[in-house]
Amino acid sequence: MNEDPQLYPYLPSIARPRISWPGGARLAVWVAPNIEHYEYDPPPSPVRSPTPRPAPDINWLTLRDYGNRAGVWRMMQVMDRYGVRGSVSLNVGVCDHYPEIIEACVKRGWELFSHGVYNTRYLYGMDTDQERELIEDVKATIYRASGQPLSGWLSPALSNTVDTMDLLADAGVLYTCDLMHDDQPLPVRVKSKNRLISMPYSLEVNDYTCLALKRMTPRRYTETIKAQFDQLWEEGAENPQVMCLPLHPWLIGLPHRLREFDEALRYITRRDKVWLATGREIAQWYLANHHDPVISALGA
Amino acid sequence: MTLPRSYLEYPRRAPGMDHDRYDYRNLFRHKKVSWPGDARVALVVVPVVEFFPLNMNPAQMVVKAVGGMERPYPDYWNYTTRDYGTRVGIYRIFKVLEQLGVPASVAINARAAERAPFLLKEVTRRNWEVVAHGLDMSQVFHGKSSVDDERVAIEAALASLRKASGQPVNGWLSPMQSESHATLDLLSDQRIRYTPDWNIDDLPVRMNARSGAVYGVPFALDVNDRQSVLDFNLSNDAYVEQLVDGFVTLWQEAEQYGGRVFTISANSWLTGQPNRIAAFRRALDIILSHPGIWPTTYGAMLDAYQSQE
Secondary structure, three states: OOOOOOOOOOOOOOOOOOOOOHHHOOEEEEEEEEEOOOOOOOOOOOOOOOOOOOOOOHHHHHHHHHHHHHHHHHHHHHHHHOOOOEEEEEOOHHHHHOHHHHHHHHHOOOEEEEOOOOOOOOOOOOOHHHHHHHHHHHHHHHHHHHOOOOOEEOOHHHOOOOOHHHHHHHOOOOEEOOOOOOOOOEEOOOOOOOOOEEOOOOOOOOHHHHHHHOOOOHHHHHHHHHHHHHHHHHHOOOOOEEEEEEEOHHHHOOHHHHHHHHHHHHHHHOOOOEEEOOHHHHHHHHHHHOHHHHHHHHHO | OOOOHHHHOOOOOOOOOOOOOOOOOOHHHOOOOOOHHHOOEEEEEEEEEOOOOOOOOHHHOOOOOOOOOOOOOOOHHHHHHHHHHHHHHHHHHHHHHHHHOOOEEEEEOHHHHHHOHHHHHHHHOOOOEEEEOOOOOOOOOOOOOOHHHHHHHHHHHHHHHHHHHOOOOOEEOOHHHOOOOOHHHHHHHOOOOEEOOOOOOOOOEEEOOOOOOEEEOOOOOOOOHHHHHHHOOOOHHHHHHHHHHHHHHHHHHHHHHOOEEEEEEEEOOOOOOHHHHHHHHHHHHHHHOOOOEEEEOHHHHHHHHHOOO
16 A cells, blocks of 8 residues: 555646636536436445445435436436536446436436446455456446447546556546546546546535535535635636536435525526536546646656 | 456346336426325425333444434433423424414324323324334334344234224334335235335335335435434524425426425424424424415325326
8 A cells, every 4th residue: 555646746736837728717617416326235345335224225225216216307407597517427327227317418418427337336346357347338338328438437436446547547538536636637647558637526515525424504505615616716817727516416406405506506607707618628628738738847 | 356246247237226116207207296276285294203212222223213222221311302202392293283284194103102192192183194103213124134023013013003093004104214125015014005214206106015005205305303403403594494495496396397295204302392393383384375285194195196196
């Protein structure tokens, strides 16, 4: 084991090349619904119990199931209202179990990226061949369901191995969401000949951490989102930033949170100099315009 | 490390659920449901009455009962706080409901009813609905518990509540909403029609079970007062806001998509406390001030739903 991930060098936020976004935007905002499937009776993992109670953990399962039956559709209604596209962190098993949801995403021009097959199957303990097999499965499933290439990756339940980043780059993945170390995309150090970048995701304004773990009220959650947005937008005048809003239909799609979700998107979308993008669009822009200059600056 | 081959195999990866209890359904493509009087929202209030035995042993419980004994015996702290609910708190809840003309589906442990026949009578004399809530809070069944023990507990709880209430008692809320793989089959064997354990939707969901269908019915998903008060520690204002926001979402979408079910849980030892009862009342007042509300019981709501299937 290493004392740091060895995936990126130290690069202070106040001393780095200035980047730019299309149209002179100060802030790229992307919304990442995690559309997930949790198994009724998940297999054991060597390091992590998939359910809080022994399966069938009805208490845990019903909330997640509600997300796919009711929550996800409400979430889409609100996002449609503000013209916000989703970049879906997808358990690709959803393509098989609930094709109707995927069709609705594709019809809206949403990006699908990988969140593994099920949120109850972790990378922990996989050997390299197994991990590669999983990545190929995800890639093929997303292509089959949407015709889209696999561009992004958030590990299922944020489980990783030390090989994951190299394997992602080999598979042609452009960005990973598993690293929370920055508010800008940055190169990730990989053994592959392909380039991989880290994409700002968030555990600060993630509805899972805020609503499920920190147990914020809906009002306070929206205040948190606004504060995060305002600050990054301010700072973006000097050096443009990225804000991700990671969501889960089984949390934000509940009736008592809809009003506040609506308010959060209303607030974000009425601001100027905001680039409402998908993860792939941000990654492609960064790779085309900023990745190599940043690498050179790091070498200097 | 290497994982077993099976970890990358997904035998149930196909359209629909990965179990056989029910089908996938998009709530927003459900045939429009209509409630009596063209109501938009069926309002079901679920007071919860529980008995936590002083001698229950939390160390032996795989799924612990929230509110159970946790201090050295005799844990008067927890025992009496819970008992307050059956003696005082529940009657505050009943009073509010009676004043507002809102019926109740009262989920009650059979042993709580046995220990307080007066309480059960207060339910039945108003023609409110009795929902079986297991024997008591020390008996929580789960994926690793004995199915035989569970069968005995279900049979005993239902026999007791059916006899004492004179009602058919065909609704079941499992203690801690905890089930084993066998629970739905065992419930169907006993002519149970519905369970709020499976609150997966804003309408009833027909589920397959051995001796006939059991419906999953909505039950305060993520806004149960056990969560709002204990886990989220909400202020009264936040509690009211949360309930009203949830109600308004359903009430609004019902106009376009058809009837919805809105439920409120009222644990006797939580919502029945003096400092919280007014907030419960305030939330109900606001909800009832909207047109198109049908205050009803689970059973009547399910009758109306089934008649449209």
